[in-house]
Amino acid sequence: MIVRRVVIHFVCLMCVSSLFLVSSAAGAMSIDSFTPVSGTNTGQVTITITGSGFQSEIIDQILLNQSVTNRFPCTSFSIHSDTQLSVTFDITQQKVGSYQIWMKTRSLATYVSQVPFKIMYPVSPKVTAITPDSGQVNDQPFSCTVTGSGFTFDSLVELVHESGTIYQASTVVHNGDSLSASFSVDTEHGGVYHIQVVNGDGQVSSELVYFTAIGIPPVVTGVQPEIGLTSEERIQVTVTGSGFLDSCVLRLCHPDSGEIVGTTGSTVVTEEGTSVQGTFDLSGVTVGAYIVRVVNPDGQSNVEDVVFSVVHPAPVVISVNPDSGLTSEESVEVTITGSGFLDGCVLHLRDPESGEVVVTSGPTGVNEGGTSVQGIFDLFGLSVGDYVVRVVNPDGQSSVEDVVFRVSHSVPVVISVNPDSGLTSEESVEVTITGSGFLDGCVLHLRDSESGEIIVTSGQTVVTEEGNSVCGSFDLSGVTAGNYVVRVVNPDGQSNVEDVVFSISHPVPVVISVNPDSGLTSEESVEVTVTGSGFLDGCVLHLRDPESGEIVVTSGPTVITEEGTSVQGTFDLSGVTVGDYIVRVVNPDGQSNAEDVVFSISHPVPVVISVNPDSGLTSEESVEVIVTGSGFLDGCILHLRDPESGEIVVTSGPTVVTEEGNSVCGSFDLSGVTAGNYVVRVVNPDGQSNAEDVVFSISHPVPFVISVNPDSGLTSEESVEVTVTGSGFLGGCVLHLRDPESGEIVVTSGPTVITEKGTSVRGSFDLTGVIAGEYNLYVENPNGVLSFDTVIFRIQSPPNPSYEITIHSGNGGKTEPHGIVIVSESSDLSIRSTPCAGYTVKNVYLDSIPQGPVPVFTLPDIRSKHYLFVEFSQIVPVPTPIPTIIPMPPPTPEPIFYSISVTSDYGSMITPNGSITVQEGSVIPFQMTTLTDFHIVHLLVDTIPVHVHNSWILNPVTKDHEIHLVSDRNISPNWANFSLFLPEGNETRNISIISESYPDATWEFWDFGDGVTAYGNPINHTYQSAGNFSITRKVVFQNSSSQCRREIRI
Incomplete structure (x- = not known):
């Protein structure tokens, strides 16, 4: 008993160990993919499988499994590696469908593919036609025959709606290359369906063969409202009947041609399909009766001739312009605004009580929108009163608004009055007024143009038979001088509106003389006394141009004598053009004298106070100077004159004068002028010149040395010819070589030759006996002035032979x-x-x-x-x-x-x-x-x-x-060093530049900070405006460069 239990325990332990090994192996082997993934059932197929662990344990068998009752093994397989094998199946006459690949091992483990292998028929279905290809939805089910090829015993017939819904045939009878099918759709709306055949292996036909299910046509029994206006852009209608489908469309069609004149947008259909609402746009639709059509989405529409009428709207009158006329007018053109006016309409004026038509227009003109109509009324002989305006369209419709047009007598019109003026001393001035519309019993008035107050009223008047002229008289005694408006007031109270003026004035002033009779353009207040007669308080004095009559000067307040024979005032002559002007006295009533009494205006003599700068150099071709003083005129000229002979030695170019005339700018060309002191003269265009002796000094420039070439010589040379470049060199100048420590002159050149502009001088040195070393080179002009800068000249001993x-x-x-x-x-x-x-x-x-x-x-x-x-x-x-x-x-x-x-x-x-x-x-x-x-x-x-x-x-x-x-030159920032020389005051905006040039420099660049750049070695620069500037110099050598920047204020 004990032995049996031990054996049982041992066997159980072995079973558990065996299961543990299978599980481990199962975890090591897997099927990841295979190819091909399908085959037809007409022969063998070899499948290549990839995965892992194919050699981890022994594979006994590989099968294709569809179900418990339908699986079959492979005919052979071969393992190529742990990750790949191939297997062969005989799939002849095998059932179509999806199969899983099974791999069985000796450990009783089974490994299954996740993706199926499909066995398919050798052919795919194709559809060529369906008969019949349409049917009424109320005749379902539909019995049809589908013809084509590739059908199998298990083929199915499907109807695919455009929404994606699929309806499968309920009965399919196979007849080789045709299929008898019976099918129904679950909608009464009809539609188009795609016919497709699906074989048992899942293959589907792709041909585009369609079957149309025709819906039930709609029926229209009525439309509400039945009438619409051509002016309505959105009129909502409700159509009643049956068979209305969602998304149906409402149309208005011409009864003869069938032309569609109106179509609704979206519609709303009741659930029972017995009523549909939509909106028509009738703007632009021709008047007439149209048939209502309801068109369902399947294209079917009603056939009943239910009528919808389109008519014009009744005319509406808003206003008439003008809204009145005169009984004397035979042709008054009016414009009536409103809506609904049609071509051929007629305009009436009707009696508001009796309704009688008293005036009918002739032909009318209607604008494109029918909102305005023009016509003509003949008002001649019509009774005065208010009348109602009516517009009657050709269809007989008439406006009903009581817009009024008033007919009245004509307003009197004044064209002229003769005479048109009088004096305050006249007690009876008879006048004749011409115009129209004057009635017997009318009165003449003179009215103040501002207040409208009646100043004078005529006595009895006489009117001509035609009413175009009236005579009366005015009493002007005591009336204030001025302009008054003439008014004719008829017995009906109507008065003219024309501002025909009648002037009442004082006597004209007369000028005999003016004292003083002249002044200067610099005088701001010249008091004058004008004598004559007729001067009134508040009169103004004018100076007028004798040719153009333009007023050039007007006096301020004036003072007149009690008798009006003398008047005093002041003139501001500053800025007035020189010339002779006529004196005019203008009284407050606007009357002015006509005598040509003359007042003369002339310029003051120019005065010079200073000149800046007050000196220049003989080398300067353009020295800009500013002369201050007074009385300078545009176009004046600046002179420099010899103080003894008075001879003009320099004349400026164009000048610029300040607005006040107290400063003038110009430029002198001093090149070639003898050094000395000269007197500044400003000569105005009228020839007047200043007399002050303001002095401008001209001197020779200080010589300025930039470089010497060659810059060295040998102690053995008796004649070394050198060329010194710079500026300010004068004929007869001498070259010196000086000891830099003691300042002693060790060599002096012989005769020299300078260029025309004094920028270069040539001379020769005798260096025999001179101690080798570096010496400063100076240029000394004949006037004893030495150059204030130096360059180095090196003297060397000759090399040994x-x-x-x-x-x-x-x-x-x-x-x-x-x-x-x-x-x-x-x-x-x-x-x-x-x-x-x-x-x-x-x-x-x-x-x-x-x-x-x-x-x-x-x-x-x-x-x-x-x-x-x-x-x-x-x-x-x-x-x-x-x-x-x-x-x-x-x-x-x-x-x-x-x-x-x-x-x-x-x-x-x-x-x-x-x-x-x-x-x-x-x-x-x-x-x-x-x-x-x-x-x-x-x-x-x-x-x-x-x-x-x-x-x-x-x-x-x-x-x-x-x-x-x-x-190569040693690298140093000092090579680009330079210094600047600014003339005293710096008014000329010109600077001189002192810098050393280098024969070994590749190039040299200057930036003057005002947008101007230069290359080489410039010696001066002129700025166009004042300000702060940065001057940069850059010198580039073969393997290095040097740069220097200096700030300057101009």
């Missing part, structure tokens, strides 16, 4: 150096002789003279060329006495020479230089120096850079060479 030393050796040894050596005068040269093994120095020959067997021979204080030869001899153990023979130099083979071109950059010097010819094998030492502020960059030997210091040896020479010493 050099000599060729030719060194050769015989067999058995060599020398160092060897070949041709160039050495400086007074220098020493050591030659070392090195014998080969078994040889010794036998003798050294200097210019064929033996010097003995010297291993190191020194040639001291060299002052000429030499030839040196070293002879070597073989060492013999037992020397045999031989006679002493003085060896001669071996014959020299034909020498070979090469050309060497030696050059250097500006700022450096290499010795020797130029184009030199040397013998093959020569050793050439070079010495290199630089000017102050320069350094050596490198030496170019046949374009190959070689870094050197102050010397270098070319050893030996075996070909032609090109040697160039490259140097």
